[in-house]
Amino acid sequence: MSLSKLMGERSDEGQAKRERRKEARPGELLDAALDLFVEKGFAATRAEEVAARAGVSKGTLFLYFPSKEELFKAVVRENISGRFAEWNAEFEAFEGTTADMLRYCMRVWWERIGATRASGITKLIISEARNFPDIAAFYQQEVIRPGTELVRRILQRGVDSGEFRALDMEYATFSVTAPMIFLIMMKHSLGACAPQDYPLDPERYVTSQVETLLRGLCVRPEDQPA
Structure with missing residues (x-):
């Protein structure tokens, strides 16, 4: 050659x-x-x-x-907010009970967001929102509002089907989101520097939280009219 x-x-x-x-x-x-x-x-x-x-x-x-x-906004859209179309489509296609939907929602949220690097964005926002109100407002618009609306739709589905009791929707959504925020904060703060045997297994935690929620949400036989 x-x-x-x-x-x-x-x-x-x-x-x-x-x-x-x-x-x-x-x-x-x-x-x-x-x-x-x-x-x-x-x-x-x-x-x-x-x-x-x-x-x-x-x-x-x-x-x-x-x-x-703008770089930060692109990171949020790439890893979190850009996925709401996919998640809403899953909501529309789900055919099981609303209890199963809530179990699926919280488990999949952990697998797709909580267990990934993207979960650290939530801690960043909580830590720095006061100093950077513009990115806090962006996160509110792009992540918190659509996320809250999706949780609300899930809960409303349960109420409409008769599976869940009547709820104060403005506050019931926090019962779903607050445990997940706690898990993120533990992962990126105390959990990150605690010993390996720190007793917080994410999968067990999510299962425990959702089953506890369902005990309060679901209509029980004694709640049914005679």
């Missing part, structure tokens, strides 16, 4: 790698940003750190995301 042909093949290979690298950059940046936001918080994370971890220049980062705030 001639030297010119060999150099040409290497040039083509290098160009292909650069093109693949360019296509991969937004995803790599979001992964790096998620890691750093969870590790260090919003305030302490610097744009150049995100770029360095993703293996690109700071200029490349700002080509895709013009500010740290």
Whole structure:
């Protein structure tokens, strides 16, 4: 093989790698940003750190995301809020009882969000909302409101079907979300530095919480009119 042909093949290979690298950059940046936001918080994370971890220049980062705030919003949409269409579609297609739906909802929430790196975003918001009201308002709009509405729809389904007793919907949703927030905060605070044998198994915790909730939610035989 001639030297010119060999150099040409290497040039083509290098160009292909650069093109693949360019296509991969937004995803790599979001992964790096998620890691750093969870590790260090919003305030302490610097744009150049995100770029360095993703293996690109700071200029490349700002080509895709013009500010740290926009980068954070993209991370939230990629990992949490962008999935509500999928979750609402699952709600519409679910054919079991509402009790089974609530069990499924809380278990799947842990598997898809709570057990992943994305759960650290919740702790970040709780810790830094007061100092960054704009990102707190964004999280309220993109995550808290649609999440609360989905939980409300689940509970209302149970009431409408006669499975659940009448509820104060404005507050009943907290009975579902509060235990999950507690689990996240334990995971990213005390649980992260407690001994390995710390007695909090997430799956057992979720099962215990949902079964306790259902004992209060479900209509019992003695509640039925005579």
